[in-house]
Amino acid sequence: MAAATHEVFNQPAPLVDANLFAINRPMQAALKFNAPALDTAPLQKLGQVAGSGEMQAHARLANVHTPQLKTHSRFGHRIDQVEFHSSYHALMTEAVGAGLHGAPWGEGAASPHLLRAAGFMLFTELEPSVLCPISMSYAVAPALRDNPAIYKDWSPGLTSRAYDLALKVWRDKAGLTMGMGMTEKQGGSDVRANTTRAEPAGSDGWGQRFTVTGHKWFFSAPMCDAFLILAQTKTGLSCLFLPRVLPDGSMNQLFIQRLKDKLGNKANASSEVEFVGATAWLVGEEGRGVPQILAMGTMTRLDCALGTSGLMRQALSIALNHTTQRKAFGKTLIDQPLMKNVLADLALESEAATALALRLARSFDHLDDPHEQVMSRLLTPVAKFWICKRGSHFAQEAMECLGGNGYVEEGGEGIMARIYREMPLNSIWEGAGNIMALDLLRALRKADTAAALAQELAPARGMHRALDHLADRLPARVEEMATEMEARRLAQDVALAVQAALLAQTAPPEVFGAFCDSRLDGQWGHSFGSLGSGTGFDAIIERAMPR
Ligand SMILES: Cc1cc2nc3c(=O)[nH]c(=O)nc-3n(C[C@H](O)[C@H](O)[C@H](O)COP(=O)(O)OP(=O)(O)OC[C@H]3O[C@@H](n4cnc5c(N)ncnc54)[C@H](O)[C@@H]3O)c2cc1C
Numbered sequence: 240m241a242a243a244t245h246e247v248f249n250q251p252a253p254l255v256d257a258n259l260f261a262i263n264r265p266m267q268a269a270l271k272f273n274a275p276a277l278d279t280a281p282l283q284k285l286g287q288v289a290g291s292g293e294m295q296a297h298a299r300l301a302n303v304h305t306p307q308l309k310t311h312s313r314f315g316h317r318i319d320q321v322e323f324h325s326s327y328h329a330l331m332t333e334a335v336g337a338g339l340h341g342a343p344w345g346e347g348a349a350s351p352h353l354l355r356a357a358g359f360m361l362f363t364e365l366e367p368s369v370l371c372p373i374s375m376s377y378a379v380a381p382a383l384r385d386n387p388a389i390y391k392d393w394s395p396g397l398t399s400r401a402y403d404l405a406l407k408v409w410r411d412k413a414g415l416t417m418g419m420g421m422t423e424k425q426g427g428s429d430v431r432a433n434t435t436r437a438e439p440a441g442s443d444g445w446g447q448r449f450t451v452t453g454h455k456w457f458f459s460a461p462m463c464d465a466f467l468i469l470a471q472t473k474t475g476l477s478c479l480f481l482p483r484v485l486p487d488g489s490m491n492q493l494f495i496q497r498l499k500d501k502l503g504n505k506a507n508a509s510s511e512v513e514f515v516g517a518t519a520w521l522v523g524e525e526g527r528g529v530p531q532i533l534a535m536g537t538m539t540r541l542d543c544a545l546g547t548s549g550l551m552r553q554a555l556s557i558a559l560n561h562t563t564q565r566k567a568f569g570k571t572l573i574d575q576p577l578m579k580n581v582l583a584d585l586a587l588e589s590e591a592a593t594a595l596a597l598r599l600a601r602s603f604d605h606l607d608d609p610h611e612q613v614m615s616r617l618l619t620p621v622a623k624f625w626i627c628k629r630g631s632h633f634a635q636e637a638m639e640c641l642g643g644n645g646y647v648e649e650g651g652e653g654i655m656a657r658i659y660r661e662m663p664l665n666s667i668w669e670g671a672g673n674i675m676a677l678d679l680l681r682a683l684r685k686a687d688t689a690a691a692l693a694q695e696l697a698p699a700r701g702m703h704r705a706l707d708h709l710a711d712r713l714p715a716r717v718e719e720m721a722t723e724m725e726a727r728r729l730a731q732d733v734a735l736a737v738q739a740a741l742l743a744q745t746a747p748p749e750v751f752g753a754f755c756d757s758r759l760d761g762q763w764g765h766s767f768g769s770l771g772s773g774t775g776f777d778a779i780i781e782r783a784m785p786r
Pocket residue numbers: 418419420421422425426427428429457458459460501504509664667668669670671672673674
């Protein structure tokens with residue numbers, strides 16, 4: 240019905256019921272490059288679901304009706320449960336059903352990690368915060384495998400495509416999820432400061448048992464079925480498996496103190512917990528807990544890069560959808576030269592992030608290949624650092640394309656506000672920016688990274704002067720190893736060089752050329768929208784258009 244005082248017009252229709260995979264050309268190109276024979280049918284299916292209006296409504300509701308902690312029953316018994324809106328469970332059911340959690344470790348599909356990575360990115364466009372427990376349940380396998388008895392019992396549940404939210408003993412559940420607990424009040428990056436203690440308490444079929452006393456200051460998705468945690472044993476910091484429900488069906492001594500009141504990531508519960516004589520089992524070697532749990536951290540860092548790339552793509556799609564419909568000063572916004580510059584610049588950033596994140600994901604499918612092994616070690620901190628660092632700036636600019644509507648929370652296009660609040664998180668958790676840059680220095684110490692990097696850049700040699708210039712110098716800089724003071728700059732330059740080399744092989748010449756001109760050759764300002772006037776704006780925007 241028309242408003243009584245005015246006609247409503249020039250308000251764009253939101254992007255609803257689009258197949259997020261079918262409209263994402265940069266993703267399709269990156270997949271073709273990394274695994275030419277990949278069967279993308281599951282992504283077509285997931286893209287349809289993730290882009291649907293029905294699932295978008297679930298995403299909105301799960302963020303509006305946030306998780307509530309119930310510490311006690313109405314009869315005064317401690318229950319430590321987190322209550323979620325039914326939309327949260329609907330999202331989890333889809334994510335687990337799509338195999339975005341542990342499935343790649345259990346199924347025989349070709350390129351399972353790459354396939355799952357693309358699915359994870361598509362699902363991020365729907366709702367990123369439920370992907371926290373999904374990511375941890377995916378990431379846990381490489382670390383948990385070092386307790387073969389537990390892995391044997393738990394892996395069928397962790398890889399099952401059934402979402403089972405009941406708090407029950409593992410053997411009675413159709414599907415299982417896992418989380419991780421490292422961060423304590425006195426230190427998160429420097430986990431060596433952990434004070435949580437673990438005392439020996441005998442052994443059983445799952446190996447050495449410990450009694451754990453202490454706390455965790457950040458403990459996301461506390462309704463997961465079990466957690467890998469760090470605690471001090473006599474030998475030093477050790478990695479332990481701590482289930483919520485013990486094998487005899489009784490509740491473990493894990494108490495949720497409160498839920499964090501966070502900037503974004505609202506649908507996900509992040510808690511503070513205490514362990515009061517909780518039971519846990521050793522995973523890996525006693526006293527070697529940090530490298531042990533980092534086998535899990537490596538995979539969650541991959542997901543941070545994938546997640547931010549997904550959010551960038553979503554923000555860009557919404558910005559393109561809006562500006563193709565909205566008019567100002569007599570023209571559609573997208574036809575205004577300066578808006579074209581902003582959108583093209585965002586498109587370059589989004590495609591480069593997609594290319595780098597999926598390249599990294601590919602390496603986990605081929606860890607028996609020495610080059611891929613080096614790439615997984617080198618590119619994990621690089622991609623996590625650079626892509627996540629670019630995320631917040633990207634979201635702000637994409638939001639601005641919608642003007643005031645971008646800043647409003649309400650449904651539809653209000654997703655922009657949610658994206659903006661989510662963006663800084665991938666940069667902070669699982670190792671903040673500086674920690675990633677310092678981790679890059681550690682990676683350089685360990686392997687023949689200079690030669691591997693040169694090999695990675697080789698296919699793009701001779702294609703752009705600025706890339707050649709960077710590629711000439713980078714292996715030597717890698718070999719020399721930067722000081723800590725220079726670590727961020729090195730991480731940035733490795734990221735840009737690898738992104739450029741990937742775009743040379745996967746993207747149209749306009750995208751590759753403009754990326755190198757701007758990011759590598761100084762033809763760029765300090766904000767998005769400052770590409771040089773000779774840029775192929777229309778071709779870049781057409782490539783990114785969500786249709
Ligand atoms: C919503 C949310 C959920 C989370 N969920 C979990 C979870 O489930 N499990 C879990 O274990 N943790 C979780 N975390 C914690 C997160 O991983 C940590 O907050 C993060 O690792 C940083 O640790 P910190 O907060 O102790 O900060 P600090 O370690 O104090 O770091 C503060 C800053 O100092 C920088 N810094 C630290 N050391 C150095 C150095 N040597 N040189 C230069 N700079 C340095 C860091 O980069 C950072 O910018 C979560 C965090 C958030 C926000």
